[in-house]
Amino acid sequence: MNNTLDSAEALIQLQATVNTRIMELSGLLSKRPEIRSAVRMCEVRRYQNKTIFEVCVDVETIWDMAVSFWLEVGCENKRWYVAASINRAAREGQYVLEEYQESSVTDLAQLEAAMIRASDWLLSRGKEFNFNEK
Numbered sequence: 001m002n003n004t005l006d007s008a009e010a011l012i013q014l015q016a017t018v019n020t021r022i023m024e025l026s027g028l029l030s031k032r033p034e035i036r037s038a039v040r041m042c043e044v045r046r047y048q049n050k051t052i053f054e055v056c057v058d059v060e061t062i063w064d065m066a067v068s069f070w071l072e073v074g075c076e077n078k079r080w081y082v083a084a085s086i087n088r089a090a091r092e093g094q095y096v097l098e099e100y101q102e103s104s105v106t107d108l109a110q111l112e113a114a115m116i117r118a119s120d121w122l123l124s125r126g127k128e129f130n131f132n133e134k
Helices: 004-032 108-128
Strands: 035-047 050-061 066-076 080-090 091-106
Touching: 004 035, 004 050, 004 108, 050 091, 066 108, 080 108, 091 108
Parallel strands: none
Antiparallel strands: 035 050, 050 066, 066 080, 080 091
């Protein structure tokens, strides 16, 4: 296999790894008594002239509060970025409750580390998140 194919395969494996972590988060959240529903989403799509990989878990609480645990990876200006946040939906739109510091990296090894750290953060926050206080 050549280097390009190796890199492509590594990127797909990384997406699968992060998606598996988000599946774990969805399962964890859906078992919490205050959660009515937890829906996981995973997409790769074009958005505003860039391609992004996006995963999230949208939850609805028994108090009708909608919260999204979200992670996005994209590439701009020859740099990868990794962003993650926890957002609450309101009539006016969404607002950020908590945000993971965005990473900006230039190679696949750095991207892997950044994506794992961001997904670890979401999983950790999902375990501890207090929906009553938001």
